[in-house]
Amino acid sequence: MRIAVPNKGRLHDPTIDLLERAGLHLENGAARKLYADTVDPDVSILFARAADIPEYIADGAADVGITGLDQVREADVDAIEELLDLEFGRCRLVLAAPEDGDITAAADLAGKTVATEFPTITRQFFEERGLDPSIVEVTGATELTPHVEMADAIVDITSTGTTLKMNRLAIVEEVLSSSVRLFAHEDVAEDSKVQEIRTALSSVLAADGKRYLMMNVPRDRLEAVRDVIPGMGGPTIMDIANGDGEKVAVHVVVDERSVFETITELKNAGASDILVTEIERMVR
Ligand SMILES: Nc1ncnc2c1ncn2[C@@H]1O[C@H](COP(=O)(O)OP(=O)(O)OP(=O)(O)O)[C@@H](O)[C@H]1O
Numbered sequence: 001m002r003i004a005v006p007n008k009g010r011l012h013d014p015t016i017d018l019l020e021r022a023g024l025h026l027e028n029g030a031a032r033k034l035y036a037d038t039v040d041p042d043v044s045i046l047f048a049r050a051a052d053i054p055e056y057i058a059d060g061a062a063d064v065g066i067t068g069l070d071q072v073r074e075a076d077v078d079a080i081e082e083l084l085d086l087e088f089g090r091c092r093l094v095l096a097a098p099e100d101g102d103i104t105a106a107a108d109l110a111g112k113t114v115a116t117e118f119p120t121i122t123r124q125f126f127e128e129r130g131l132d133p134s135i136v137e138v139t140g141a142t143e144l145t146p147h148v149e150m151a152d153a154i155v156d157i158t159s160t161g162t163t164l165k166m167n168r169l170a171i172v173e174e175v176l177s178s179s180v181r182l183f184a185h186e187d188v189a190e191d192s193k194v195q196e197i198r199t200a201l202s203s204v205l206a207a208d209g210k211r212y213l214m215m216n217v218p219r220d221r222l223e224a225v226r227d228v229i230p231g232m233g234g235p236t237i238m239d240i241a242n243g244d245g246e247k248v249a250v251h252v253v254v255d256e257r258s259v260f261e262t263i264t265e266l267k268n269a270g271a272s273d274i275l276v277t278e279i280e281r282m283v284r
């Protein structure tokens, strides 16, 4: 089983980090190496350009791959299935034009020129609107092209909007909303190993932003404590070994954001010895 992951660029580190947190530790990898083993003898890692990963999967060179949805749409390959949204690399592909110009809708681009790193997506976008502008393909710094009369508008990635603003460009329309996702070749999408990888990755996402609270609670305060806890599926309540039976242990998963408030309320409700820990993974 081979997983293709971005070899460099902004998607590399978060992808490796996610695999590690999912328990798929990389082994025998070295800088500039093109592949690595993992703790699982059945799973190896292939390092490829984010833009090439869809093709690797479609060809069967990799069974599974991690890359942006924008790259998969641009590659326009068959036989690829999306298995899981990994919720990073969030960005939008937008049609943008000079702020002070007269292009304010996609229709204004009839007979004009659009520069982009995403010619396939761009062509499809305009085709759906019955338009056929010229498309100039560039490999970066797309935001420059309207200012040197290479193009009337661009289709490019934006996330914070800083680059567009810096180049005095305004969003005309959203073309695609993207994030990094787990993809598989359709022939292997249902295989148990692929599903195992999907589950491992989703368990990390499920644990993100969650905290595990443990505390002791006098039996007669249990109801009050239960009222405070916003936990998923209710708390786990256990007898304390060698305790005098007066207190029980309560464990619960809560949102990180609510921990501060919840602890104060729990103490007021009668809980003591409250521990807060991080959660590595949560397999549902
Ligand atoms: N500004 C951004 N914010 C969030 N995600 C982005 C942004 N730019 C790109 N991405 C995502 O990352 C993917 C890879 O981007 P890109 O091809 O620019 O990476 P790279 O060229 O390998 O890295 P870099 O540009 O950092 O050197 C894109 O296809 C997109 O899914």
Ligand SMILES: O=P(O)(O)OC[C@H]1O[C@H](OP(=O)(O)OP(=O)(O)O)[C@H](O)[C@@H]1O
Pocket: 010, 140, 141, 143, 156, 157, 158, 159, 160, 161, 162, 163, 164
């Ligand atoms: O909305 P913003 O937060 O400003 O991000 C948008 C920019 O990010 C990407 O470029 P990147 O930094 O990856 O450089 P690149 O052109 O070399 O890929 C993208 O091509 C935009 O230019």
Ligand SMILES: [Mg+2]
Pocket: 009
């Ligand atoms: Mg980039």
